Amino acid sequence: VAGLLSGKRALVMGVANDHSIAWGCAKALAQAGAEIAFTYQGDALAKRVRPLAESVGSDLVLPCDVEDLASVDAVFAALKERWGGLDLFVHSIGFSNKNELKGRYADTTRENFARTLLISAFSFTESAKRAAELMGPGGAMITLTYGGATRVMPNYNVMGVAKAALEASVRYLAADFGPQGVRVNAISAGPVRTLAGAGISDARLMYEHQRRHAPLRRPITIEDVGGSALYLLSDLSSGVTGEVHFVDAGFNVISMPRTESLKV
Ligand code: NAD
DSSP: OTTTTTTOEEEEEOOOSTTSHHHHHHHHHHHTTOEEEEEESSHHHHHHHHHHHHHTTOOEEEEOOTTSHHHHHHHHHHHHHHHSSOOEEEEOOOOOOGGGSSSOGGGOOHHHHHHHHIIIIIHHHHHHHHHHHHOOTTOEEEEEEOGGGTSOOTTTHHHHHHHHHHHHHHHHHHHHHGGGTOEEEEEEEOOOOSHHHHTSTTHHHHHHHHHHHSTTOSOOOHHHHHHHHHHHHSGGGTTOOSOEEEESTTGGGOSSOOHHHHOO
16 A cells, blocks of 8 residues: 555544544555644643654644534644645544433433534534535545444444434535545444443443454454545545445344354
8 A cells, every 4th residue: 555645635533542443544544655634632632642643754733622613723724724735534523422322312412412413423514614625636535434323223322313414414525525526435333442432331242242243253443444444535446435334344234143143
């Protein structure tokens, strides 16, 4: 992959630490020769993100909390000033109150519904619009979603509803930006042990269930996601837009666990 993305300028939003899916994407982009800008949420994460950025040769590390529109605008203004344009964008941000990532979806509160949808779905639309304004033909962006968007996963609740909105956004944004030669896709990752993942009640059991029953019989790594991100962000996927691409060891194709695994 060396040189696949040389000369490309990429924005990666959503690195919290070296377990973050966004970090798996950033490593793959850096290996392929892209220049990367990072954002971090809040001062506490700056200490973690700066050294990671430095390890891939980046000194462009900007604060951004997507609940604060001014901080989103400031990121794109800084990119415009530093680079004059942008080629690639990775959005890997999600949040919901963990008290509602257990029990019934029906008990979701109005306040947490609005906040979850704003951070986990609308933030992609808002930042994608600004990214596309800086992109020319060959521009590409991805966001991260989960199979709970289309099928019920225990405890995923309002995050599943937000991911459904996010996946629909990918299709509408692909239609909006397609005429300017900019592509928009999503990666639907299997369970990965991250900060955000740990907020879901019984996440360990979901992880274990996927490991036992997915066709590849193993969990997904952030390097698995990084490889697929490289494909979706490079010209290797030049004819692909508006897609949700599963990187889940095949789990989504399984309807029922193997009968031998159910026998007691
Ligand atoms: P993570 O905790 O490493 O990353 C989540 C990121 O979201 C963090 O960097 C956090 O700072 C950021 N974030 C949250 N609220 C924000 C806000 N208001 N403003 C700016 N940033 C904010 O966890 P992750 O698992 O790498 O999550 C990345 C994405 O991948 C999320 O969209 C998540 O839903 C998705 N995803 C995760 C899994 C999994 O199993 N971990 C599976 C499929 C999809």
